[in-house]
Every structure is written in C-alpha cells, then in structure tokens.
Amino acid sequence: MNLAEAAERIRMAIRSKEFLVIVGRMEVNYEGRASSTLGSGDRVLMIKPDGSVLIHRPTGYEPVNWQPPGSKIEVLLDDRLVIEARRVKPREIxxxxxxxxxxxxxxxxxxxxxxxxxxxxxxxxxxxxxKPSIIEDGFKPIERERKAxxxxxxxxxxxxxxxxxxxVEIKRRNAxxxxxxxxxRYVEKIEEEFGKRPRAxxxxxxxxxxAARELELYGIEFKALSPRRCAEILREGKGLERFLK
Amino acid sequence: MNLAEAAERIRMAIRSKEFLVIVGRMEVNYEGRASSTLGSGDRVLMIKPDGSVLIHRPTGYEPVNWQPPGSKIEVLLDDRLVIEARRVKPREIxxxxxxxxxxxxxxxxxxxxxxxxxxxxxxxxxxxxxKPSIIEDGFKPIERERKAxxxxxxxxxxxxxxxxxxxVEIKRRNAxxxxxxxxxRYVEKIEEEFGKRPRAxxxxxxxxxxAARELELYGIEFKALSPRRCAEILREGKGLERFLK
DNA sequence: CCGTAAATTTCGCCA
DNA sequence: TGGCGAAGTTTACGG
Incomplete structure (x- = not known):
C-alpha cells in the first residue's frame, strides 16, 4: 500500500475518532518513564478513539509498546511514514x-x-x-480496611x-x-495495640x-471459601435487598 | 459479512498460524479464575499465532477479556458464530x-x-x-539482593x-x-544481625x-539518580568491556 | 514447576 | 490530583 495514501486514511480516521488497525513493518522507539527501542518487524498497531495506542507482536498477551488513553497522535510523512503518540504527564513519546x-x-x-x-x-x-457466619457462627465484624x-x-x-x-485476611486465590x-505482622500489631493476641x-x-506449613507454625487458622460461593451469597443478598424495599 | 464464510476464513487462519484480527458485534463470557459477562457490542478481537486472545473495546489500554498464550481455539457455527478459547491450567474458558x-x-x-x-x-x-562512586566516593558494594x-x-x-x-534501596521512580x-525495616534487621546501626x-x-518527611524522621539518606543516567553509565561500561576484549 | 519481585504496570476508589 | 491496593494481573528470573 502507498504510504501517502495510508497517511491520509490514518489522519482521516483519527480526526473522525475511529478505531484504527494498522498492520505493517515498523520500528518503534519509546522515551518516557523508561526508554526502549524495537527494530524493524511486522506488527499490528491499534489506535483507539480515546488516544490509547497498542503495538502487538505476533506473540504474547502484552503489547510490546503502548501509550495509555489520552495521548495525542501525530502523523508525519516525508520519505517514511511516522506516527507519534505523545503524553504530557508523565512526559512520554x-x-x-x-x-x-x-x-x-x-x-x-x-x-x-x-x-x-x-x-x-x-x-x-x-x-x-x-453473612459473617460463613466464617464461623457468632463471628461479628467490627471494621473493614482497618489500619494496622x-x-x-x-x-x-x-x-x-x-x-x-x-x-481476617481474604484472598481470592490460594493463600x-x-x-x-x-x-x-497484623497479629503482632494488634497484640501491641490491645495487649492481647488476636485470632487470625x-x-x-x-x-x-x-503456606500450610506456616499456618501450623504461627498458629494461623484457615477457612476455605471460594469466590464462587461469595458470588452466590451476594446474589442472595441482592435478592433480599430488593424484597425489603 | 456471511457468518459461514467468516467461520471458514477464521478456521483457515488458525490452522496456518496466522495473526487474526476480527471486528464485529459480540457477546463475551469468561469463566475461570473469576467470572465475567459482557453484553453485545462492537469490538476488535485478536487471535495470535501462539494462542493469545485479546478482546478490545473502543477505549482503554487493557483488553476487556483475554486468554493468555497457549490457549486452544475452537470455532463453532450453528445459527451463530462462536469462538471458544480454552486453557487447562488453570481451567479457564x-x-x-x-x-x-x-x-x-x-x-x-x-x-x-x-x-x-x-x-x-x-x-x-x-x-x-x-560504578559505585555514583553513590558516593569510597562506597564499596559487598552483596546484592541480600536477605534481610x-x-x-x-x-x-x-x-x-x-x-x-x-x-542501599533503589527505586526507578520517586521514593x-x-x-x-x-x-x-532493613536497617533494623541489619542492626539486629550486626549489633550496629548501618547507614541507609x-x-x-x-x-x-x-517521603521527604520520613527521611528526616528516620535518618535515612537520599541520593538522586535517574534511570537515564544509569543507562548512560551502562553504555559507557559496555563500551569499556568491548575495548578490553 | 513453585516462589518472588518488578512493571512505561493499569485501573479504580477515595481523600 | 495524589495516594493506596487489587488484578482473571503478566512477565521475568531463580531454585
């Protein structure tokens, strides 16, 4: 494809806030919070209407280079076609x-x-x-996100x-x-503060x-609870809320 | 575009390990480490030769849904066109x-x-x-990644x-x-171990x-050093290495 | 394969 | 706007 023609189409698409997908052979340079260079190769470039820019190589989940939403796009054409995406805070290009x-x-x-x-x-x-009873009968929450x-x-x-x-420490994955x-560490802080050792x-x-070893070692308890079960409880709760209105 | 035709092209591209870009109106469901649903909307789907799958909405850096490299892709067609990407460990679809x-x-x-x-x-x-002197004259590193x-x-x-x-604690961003x-905490550990308080x-x-307040409070020193300056030093060093060969 | 730390982390919440 | 913590974090690097 003709570079000049491509440049014009890209400019048009950016002006009219379209989602751009450009496939081509490109070099990439990044300068900002870090610096990087990437030699010539075939990649897929996406430019979103919100100014997000993503460059994807043929492998991997992550883009090799990118610019977050809000960056300003410029299309330059002399002997080569160059696209620049700039951000001010932090200053990145x-x-x-x-x-x-x-x-x-x-x-x-x-x-x-x-x-x-x-x-x-x-x-x-x-x-x-x-539903605090899913931890154990009689458990009563006092505070959430308590500073230790x-x-x-x-x-x-x-x-x-x-x-x-x-x-109580919650993890959605295996501890x-x-x-x-x-x-x-939290237990020790609470013990300092209240003068008696809490359950954990x-x-x-x-x-x-x-982790199983360490539970034993430090006398920490474990309560199995899956994210899925929590989702169910929340659904029940929402149903209840609606019923009470 | 005809769904059957699209399905055939997609199957072909996957078989021949091509980089696929599909633009269309789609619903998305994910079930695995978590669960998510996404109603019907226009998005860009990328399927990479290595089995990475990315679904991008018109805004934002991150894909709304994805599957990491190595997932198995299936293309199903009855009254609708369905693409499934599966992973075994962890089990995700x-x-x-x-x-x-x-x-x-x-x-x-x-x-x-x-x-x-x-x-x-x-x-x-x-x-x-x-080049330890960039910290201060006479500084001699003993260990890196030392366990505290x-x-x-x-x-x-x-x-x-x-x-x-x-x-020495290094950060590439402001502390x-x-x-x-x-x-x-490291200082305290070292003091425990050596019986005398180290500089930090x-x-x-x-x-x-x-952080500036806390530096004062705890008697921690600060040495300004930018990632960029480090890159320069490394370049000099590499040059030197080459020269010495 | 597990464990740990970094990332141009991004993103969302809240002060 | 900055600070803090989670994320389907991912990725890289050890052991």
Missing part, C-alpha cells in the same frame, strides 16, 4: 516508523454494554460482611462468639506463605503447600 | 458469541527484531555495581569509606514513604513529599 504498510482499517464501533466481573476479593469481603500501624490494612477486624479479637507472613484467619479457596 | 462480523483479516507476520528496554531498576543496580531476615531483600549492601555498613519504611540510602530520581 512513542514513535512508530513504518517501512511497509500491509493494511489500514478503521471502524466506528458502538459498544455501550455493561461489563460485569464476579467474585473479586472485594466481592468476597462484601459477602463476609453480609504503618504496615498495611486488615481486611476484616472483628470478634468471635467468645469475645476474642479476630483478624501463599507471603500472605501468612503478612497476617502474622486466612479466608481463601485453598492454601499453597508452603 | 473464554466464549465469544458473534451476532455480526464486520471484518476478518489475517496476516503472516515476521518479527525477529530485538526489543531493548533501558534503565529498569535492575539496570540501575548494575550501573551502581559498575524474612522481610525482604536489600538491593545493595556495602560499606562506606569509613567502614560503616550501608544499606514513597512506603519505600522509606521498608528501608527502615535511598537511590531514586526523587522523593515524594510525604
């Missing part, structure tokens, strides 16, 4: 130099659909707060049926030994082998 | 249901170029090890010209109060306002 253009396509895309994600860690916390000194935040802080303090260590419970779908 | 196809393109892309990223945190460490008890790793551990121990606190230096392009 992405320069794409084409030696061949295989394809330029642009689309007006309409996408108003809602994206719904189920069972994040936040969802798990909500589910526990909505300067080392972090306790997911849920509460008391059990016997009145003992309980520190690691790192997670256990973090929880131990990791709530997660499972525990990694290495 | 991405299902894309098309109601319209605007465009199907596929490409044989050749990209053997080397990607070079300059001045990561690792590069900064290398630069300091290569069970709380983490010290970037560079060394001694100054007066023989005092020095703990935060969290970084200072982490360094303080944060090496970074700058410090956040909140």
């Amino acid at each position: 992405l320069r794409i130099i084409f030696s061949k253009i295989y394809d330029v396509s642009s689309y007006k895309l309409r996408d108003e659909a809602e994206f719904a994600m189920y069972a994040t860690e936040e969802d798990m916390r909500k589910a526990i707060l909505m 000194g300067d080392i972090g935040f306790i997911d849920i802080f509460g008391v059990d049926s016997a009145g003992r303090l309980v520190v 690691t030994s790192e997670d256990v260590k973090q929880l131990v 419970i990791i709530v997660a779908p499972g525990v990694q082998r290495s | 991405l299902r894309i249901i098309f109601s319209k196809i605007y465009d199907v393109s596929s490409y044989k892309l050749r990209d053997e170029a080397e990607f070079a990223m300059y001045a990561t945190e690792e590069d900064m460490r290398k630069a300091i090890l290569m 008890g069970d709380i983490g790793f010290i970037d560079i551990f060394g001694v100054d010209s007066a023989g005092r121990l020095v703990v 935060t109060s969290e970084d200072v606190k982490q360094l303080v 230096i944060i090496v970074a392009p700058g410090v956040q306002r909140s």
